Amino acid sequence: MAPLTRRTAFPKVLIERDSDSEQSSSEEEEGEEEVLEEEDDGVTTANEKTENLEEDSDIKRKGKAPITISLKKVCKVCKKQGHEAGFKGATYIDCPRKPCFLCKKPGHTTLTCPHRVSTEHGVVPAPRKKTFKPLEYVFERQLRPSLPSIKPKYVIPDQVNCAVVRYHSRRVTCLEFHPTKNNILLSGDKKGQLGVWDFGKVYEKMVYGNIHSCILNNMRFNPTNDCMIYSASSDGTISYTDLETGLSSSLMNLNPDGWQGPNTWKMIYGMDINSEKGVVLVADNFGFLYMVDIRTNHRNGNAILIHKKGTKVVGIHCNPIQPDILLTCGNDHFARIWDLRYIEAETSIYDLKHKRVVNSAFFSPLSGTKILTTSQDNRLRIWDSIFGNMDSPSREIVHSHDFNRHLTPFKAEWDPKDPSESLAVVGRYISENYNGAALHPIDFIDTSTGQLVAEVIDPNITTISPVNKLHPREDILATGSSRSLFIWKPKEKSELVEEKDERKIVVGGRAEKKRGKRNGDISDESDDEVFSSKSKKLKSTKTQRKLSHRSTKDKR
DNA sequence: AGACTATGGACCC
């Protein structure tokens, strides 16, 4: 406490506040307190960006006339005075001069965005329209009978069962479950490394570092040999790798002459396999599609321009029922549907327009009659039936999955087990205040209603989780968050397991706090540490300290 | 603890 005598030694200080900041400070109690303390002491802090002092030294010496300090806060986003953007505790306050960070519309901020309260944002389902395209016939004959009508009760894997942290040396970019072995998860990272993890045995993990030289964008299992995988990379190659040995061969190299500058360097993002035709389909960052025959390892024909020339194609998906129907998406703001039998430039069956880059586009996993897209305009879109009117989506769901150059792009994915083909999982960008901690949940969304079914969090996961994959057979979610991998199971189920709900977290690799090791081999098994959720904390972050002190959820 | 940075897309002209 400042002594009273000190107060009298200084002239009275008046603090002039902006009316704007006064209005916007309803949630800024902490900030206000600080200001009041400063007032008592008559001292200003470095936090105040500008201060207008009436610097009349005569008056100061006499100690008569009050000094007026104008506390004009400067926003770090728009550089304007009167408000501040940034975290206030665990809640982020938007710059009010910018469009809403969530829905991208001006006039309000994320805190007051209507889509923050309810994620439901549907448009009237598109009317069915009689067309005479071949898809119509496919639909009526093959697909319509298999469409389910009953909606199941969703089982949400909402508790971390085990994890490997610092497993990859760079952020995780893709995940894939093994098609037959239930406990095997494959992961790719930004450096091009491939991880093979047996999360049933937690410690059994392997990282192969010599397959690609940069971002591993996509993986697919060989449909006839599940020991082998195809992987597509930004190094411009498709590799064919034996999971047991890590030995790989190159199926295609789009940069045979090496680096000739950014204008010619080809990168492969989207990849899928048409098992009927026996071809691997990939697309590059210049808008071209390539097909490689699995049996002969030869390219089929020439590259076909499927998106705007010079733009990146990021996603390729073959229809699960009709593999010749192809769905692609990319940076030209379109998702497009093609028929592989008649494919050439500008022969797309439908062009699904988006407002921004389309990160992903997936057919629904069972019937293939719905399409789910993730676009950088912060909206998920669903086309209810690819056989209806495709002029507009049947539903748009506002959801925070902003583009950020430092994050793997978000991709909403279907739950492959949901017979109603409604449930989707997608990581969330904006954080939410959970007991004083800012955490980024993973959202489960019912795409048929737009409702948020569940948001799952774990205090150990403090980073954004853009990569999520639901298990094809079990109620398991795999998450890639920064360099770490997490396996989630439903709470009830976890308790049935013999080990109780003891969560295992393996810290793999270098630079773990007590070791101080640098440049260690991140796949070095001896570097592992196991933590159980009951006894120890993974690491005592601010977040966890806060969480351990509070028990109730105070959000919303 | 704070500075630094890798790095992709939008938007401007």
Added chain:
DNA sequence: TGGGTCCCCTAGTC
């Protein structure tokens, strides 16, 4: 159509 500049709720390292 292309180069320059800005974005600024990242994560990890030095």
